[in-house]
Amino acid sequence: MNRSATFSRSVTLFRAFLHEQDDPEGFYSVLAADTVAQLSRWADLDGATVLDVGGGAGYFADAFRGAGATYVGLEPDAGEMTARGEPEPGTLRASGEELPIRTGVLDVCFSSNVLEHVRRPWTMADEMVRVTKPGGIVYLSFPPWFGPWGGHETSPWHYLGGYRARRRFVRKNGFEPKNRYGETLFAPSAGAALRWARTCRDADLVAALPRYHPWWAAWVLRVPGLREFVSWNVVLVLRKKG
Ligand SMILES: C[S@@+](CC[C@H](N)C(=O)[O-])C[C@H]1O[C@@H](n2cnc3c(N)ncnc32)[C@H](O)[C@@H]1O
16 A cells, blocks of 8 residues: 555645636646656656657646656647647547557557546557556546536536536536537446456556545445445556466
């Protein structure tokens, strides 16, 4: 049991989330530093090549480079990629469902908060395993649909159904939400993620945890049903067989 995930670390993350909209740089610097520290439990990042699938504008790039890694972003959406100006050098424009990368070449394949935006999430997860080297690490995190943030800006109305929540948002605001249920937002569950990871032929599941919770609350992910509502964000860490 790793006890570096303290309650005060969860409070720091929660405070940063409150400023995601008005101070994205500040929010992402806290989140990226925390995520890189978390991932370092399983992967030696110094000298590693890391692919950030759905990396958007590359908010995690500096934290990975700071840990000594070579960072490569991958993002299908040109608007997301350039949201902070010029994209990170070497960023690939492609979908995680079909990675334009040879099999078994990466030390770390990383993805944060992307699976819920992908129509075929487990195809993307399989692709991430494929491109990772034997012994390399796959890190996948996403907010489960029935969590408080499952519906993104349509939350908490997603509990009444994704399409209904989307229609309500349009009625109230006069425009579509950025994350449109059925188009750019889907409903992956923690249970489905764990089933995928446990049956993955080419990689072993080495950790499954609620990303932002303190260590002593990690048990919530072991309880079917409850985990969908209270884990907020699920992290799966797999090691490629080889
Ligand atoms: C909520 S943002 C997350 C960005 C960043 N990874 C983070 O943690 O902040 C979701 C990202 O997933 C990207 N995305 C959507 N569909 C994708 C796909 N099929 N393959 C890879 N990325 C995708 C979006 O364009 C967007 O940049």
